[in-house]
Amino acid sequence: MTARPARRARAAVAAGALTLVLALTGCAAEPPAPNPDPQASGPVLTEDQDTHVLGEVNAVLQAASESNDPAQLEPRLTGPALAIRKSQLEVAKERGNADLVTDIPGEYQQLIVPTNDTWPRTSFAITVQTEELQTPRLLALDQASPREPYKLWGWVQLASGITMPAFADAELGSENLAADDDTLLLSPQDAVNQYADVLTTGRGSAFKGTFEDDAFRQLLGNFAKTQKETLDQPNVDGTYTIKVTPTEGQDIKAVRTADGGAMVMAALTVTETMTAVEGAKLTPPTRSGKALLGDEEPTNKLVDGYSDMVALYVPPKDADAQVKLLGYSHIQTSVSTE
CATH class of the missing domain: 3.10.450 (Nuclear Transport Factor 2; Chain: A,)
Known part of the structure; x- marks a missing residue:
């Protein structure tokens, strides 16, 4: 899953710089709101917009980890990711061991952007593999309503040696499916x-x-x-x-x-x-x-x-x-x- 050099360069996130910006401004700038026009087709986020969203998420993760303050997670985490990260920060504070907090890299080798014009909707990203991580992370980001920011909803570490399925290019977008979708072997x-x-x-x-x-x-x-x-x-x-x-x-x-x-x-x-x-x-x-x-x-x-x-x-x-x-x-x- 090797990204094209130009795309990977755009997707790289300088975590230290983003954390500094967050500390100076007090809150992260909102990404451009996607056009909620139901007649629109194709991806609802450009690659640059999606990269911006991921940068905002990464900045919040970094700031919360450095301060051991779970309250800083709320603007950019939701669902299972929010509950799990809060617990990890509390455990790390109790043990004085940041190794118990999942490392999520700020560079991405693939973006999977939704085409759906309804909400909630989900985008996905696959991180690069670093020297510290045995396998990349797969992230899911959820947008609850048209004017809500995308928030990190969950993550997994990819299984060792796994071959990922292919997805449509981010410039075309991929369809989010309902939980009861009947076009699959199983819903x-x-x-x-x-x-x-x-x-x-x-x-x-x-x-x-x-x-x-x-x-x-x-x-x-x-x-x-x-x-x-x-x-x-x-x-x-x-x-x-x-x-x-x-x-x-x-x-x-x-x-x-x-x-x-x-x-x-x-x-x-x-x-x-x-x-x-x-x-x-x-x-x-x-x-x-x-x-x-x-x-x-x-x-x-x-x-x-x-x-x-x-x-x-x-x-x-x-x-x-x-x-x-x-x-x-x-x-x-x-x-x-x-």
């Missing part, structure tokens, strides 16, 4: 629901054959295996369960691919529950979990909550292919001992 909503079931029940899922095996399923499966082995000790006699569901109240974002399929992004809520014999003390196995637990006394029950995002490729209708994971994020945002 975006059904794809997300079924994938959540596969993550929860694994090989016992009735939908396992619809999806390729992937790194996220392996990650959750390996963690579950480790926890079960730890809890299945004579002096612990514990249990482990996992439940994955589409996050309540969050829309699914979908965009048409060049082959007639779709890229689908969705928020998932993952809940892991561990119990042990009376008197045992279960402590969080992750750095984020320990920070979220804070000074609370451990008990024989531990409930870890994760706010996750996934991106799926759903083939076109009647295609002889499986749904494929493109990327995911797995971020712990809660801990409970009850």
Whole structure:
């Protein structure tokens, strides 16, 4: 996914300079408002406008990280991205460790611009791969209404070795799809629901054959295996369960691919529950979990909550292919001992 040199140069964002501008002005300048004329066709943002939007988002992310102030996120983040970033900043402040905050580069190798003349609508961007990141990030930005700015709605890290589907050039634009779109092998909503079931029940899922095996399923499966082995000790006699569901109240974002399929992004809520014999003390196995637990006394029950995002490729209708994971994020945002 290598961008043309001219486009990539336009898409580069100087994070330090943008942060300075934000500090001097007190608020980010709004990007030019897209023309809401329902007769318009083609992309609703030019590449330069989209790059400007991404620069504003990046400046807010940088400023909030430097100040550890989640309130600075509100002008340019929304939905799952806002909730997750707030949690990350709180954890980083508690632990004094900025490594727990997801790094989102400010340079982009591909822009995926919507053509829809209705709202809400979503644009996407794929970052460059840096020396610090194993894989690029895929970002989704949502515009809720004609005069609202685009805000970062979610992100995933692309899976290692994945081949991304092709999209229409940003100069032409790509169609946002409804959650119940019926031109695909599965509607975006059904794809997300079924994938959540596969993550929860694994090989016992009735939908396992619809999806390729992937790194996220392996990650959750390996963690579950480790926890079960730890809890299945004579002096612990514990249990482990996992439940994955589409996050309540969050829309699914979908965009048409060049082959007639779709890229689908969705928020998932993952809940892991561990119990042990009376008197045992279960402590969080992750750095984020320990920070979220804070000074609370451990008990024989531990409930870890994760706010996750996934991106799926759903083939076109009647295609002889499986749904494929493109990327995911797995971020712990809660801990409970009850």
